[in-house]
Amino acid sequence: MDACKRCGRPLKDEKSIALGFGRTCMKKFEAEEAEFKHIQITIDDALRVHNLKIMPEYFKAVASKAKRFEIRKNDRDYKIGDGLLLREYKDDEYTGNEISAVITYMTDYAQKKGYVVMGIEVAA
Ligand SMILES: [Zn+2]
Structure with missing residues (x-):
């Protein structure tokens, strides 16, 4: 049955x-x-995560937690709470170094059109 x-x-x-x-x-x-x-x-x-290229000098600054912001063209609909996977990029290739961060704040105040400043917190 x-x-x-x-x-x-x-x-x-x-x-x-x-x-x-x-x-x-x-x-x-x-x-x-x-x-x-x-x-x-x-x-x-x-769990939205944006994969982003980042130049070595900025990678180091984020890794050391001196730089806690990113200025990017907002062509990806970034939102507070989204993750960023910052992938170090040098001489046209990824070095393999990566940093995970979370967007904690966003503003486009005084930015070029279409650009945004994001406060970021590096994941432990
Ligand atoms: Zn039933």
């Missing part, structure tokens, strides 16, 4: 058998799926 995939009770009508769920469970299943997708989107959004 066909059983509901959610609660395991036997399924009686053809429509339920075709769906694999009883009527009530189908509704609950759909709601759970929607909630799951919503959570996924929230997580993906929360």
Whole structure:
């Protein structure tokens, strides 16, 4: 006998058998799926990380925590809370040195059009 995939009770009508769920469970299943997708989107959004090239002199300054800001063209829709993966770039290639940071503040005050200043905190 066909059983509901959610609660395991036997399924009686053809429509339920075709769906694999009883009527009530189908509704609950759909709601759970929607909630799951919503959570996924929230997580993906929360874990947004921007990969950025950074020149050695600035890499060092960020690594030593002397430089706690980045000025960038805002072509990536940066948001407070987004992660930055700063990848040291020298002579047209990545050196392999990287720093993870989080955007803590943003302003475009007195910046060239389209540019933004971001306060950053280097991840421990
Ligand atoms: Zn069920």
